[in-house]
C-alpha cells in the first residue's frame with residue numbers, strides 16, 4: 001500500500017480547497033490540520049515505565065470536509081488513488097489493507113459508541129513521509145477523530161479522542177503500538193516538548209525554544225524491516241533484566257531506578273547482553289529528566305549533548321541503530337552548526353533528528369546528503385521543521 005503514496009510537499013490550503021471542489025462538486029466547509037511527531041529523546045523506554053519527550057511538527061495531515069445529502073461517507077486522499085464510499089451503518093469493518101481503513105476505523109468507533117453521524121465528503125492530504133516513523137497514521141487518525149467530534153458535536157475530550165485513535169490503530173488496523181504518537185499529535189504545543197509517562201499519561205509541556213535553530217528530520221529511506229522482530233526481542237530482554245533486579249529490588253519497571261541504583265545492583269544481571277539493554281533503559285530515562293532540565297535552563301548545548309549520548313546508547317547498548325542512522329549522526333558531529341543529533345523511533349531505519357542553525361540548514365542538508373550517499377549508496381531526505389501545535393481547525397482560510 002505504501003508504494004501508491006504520492007508525495008506533494010507544496011500544497012496550499014487554497015489548492016486543497018480546489019481539489020476538494022473538483023472531487024466532490026461542492027466547496028469544503030471545514031479544514032483541519034493534524035501534525036506528525038518526532039520523539040526528541042526517551043527511546044525504547046515507554047514499555048519500561050519510562051519517560052518520552054515527543055513534540056508535534058509542522059508537517060502533517062490536512063482534512064477537508066463538507067456534508068452531503070446522500071448519507072454516504074466519501075473518503076478521498078490527494079496522496080492515494082484509491083477512493084472509498086460507504087453508507088451510514090451501525091458498524092464498519094476493515095477492508096483490505098488500504099489507507100481508508102484509518103478514517104473508517106475512527107468512524108466505526110463513533111457509531112459503535114452510539115453517536116449519530118451523517119454523510120460527509122472528506123479529503124485528506126499529507127506532507128509527512130509515510131511509514132518512516134513520523135506517525136502519519138496517528139496524524140490521519142487524530143485529524144479524523146477531532147474533526148468528527150467537532151462537526152458532529154459529540155463532546156469527547158481530547159484524551160478520549162487519543163484513546164479512541166490508539167484503539168483504531170490497535171484493534172481496527174491491528175498494530176500493537178503505544179499511546180505516545182496519538183498523544184503527541186493531539187496535545188503538542190508550539191515550541192514545547194511533552195515530557196510524558198505513557199503508563200500514567202501524566203505529562204508536562206516543557207518550553208523548547210529552538211531560537212535560531214530548526215529541527216531537522218532526516219529520513220534514512222531505509223525500510224524498517226527488522227524493527228518488529230527486534231522490538232519483541234528487546235521487550236523480552238528488558239523483562240529478563242527486570243526479573244534479575246527484582247531479586248533484591250522492589251520495583252515494577254526498569255525505569256523505577258536511576259543510574260546510581262542500577263550500578264549498585266547491576267551484578268544481579270549475569271547475561272552481558274541483557275545488562276547492556278538495561279543500562280540503556282535506565283540511562284535513557286535519566287537523560288529525559290536531564291533534557292527537561294536543560295530546556296528549562298535554556299541550555300540547548302546540554303540538550304544536544306544528551307541527544308548524542310542517547311544515540312550512542314541506542315547504537316552500542318541497545319543495538320537498534322544501523323549504518324544509515326549512524327552515518328547521519330557521524331556527519332552531524334563534524335558540523336559545528338549542529339547542536340545535537342540522534343536516531344528517533346524504533347530504529348533499524350526510519351528517521352533521525354538534528355538541531356541545526358537555521359541559516360546553515362541548506363549547507364547541512366547538502367553536505368549530509370553527499371556524505372550519506374557516499375557511505376550508504378543512496379540519498380536520505382532532509383527536512384527543516386519546527387515544533388508546532390497539535391491538531392486544530394484552520395479558521396479564516
Ligand code: ADP
Nearest residue numbers: 077099124125126130131132133134135136137
Ligand atoms: P507511519 O505512521 O510511520 O507514517 P504507518 O504505516 O503506521 O506509518 O501509517 C501509514 C499509513 O497511514 C499509510 O500507509 C496510509 O494508509 C495512512 N495515511 C497516512 N497519511 C495519509 C494520507 N495523507 N492519506 C491517506 N492515508 C494516509
Ligand code: MG
Nearest residue numbers: 135136137138
Ligand atoms: Mg504509524
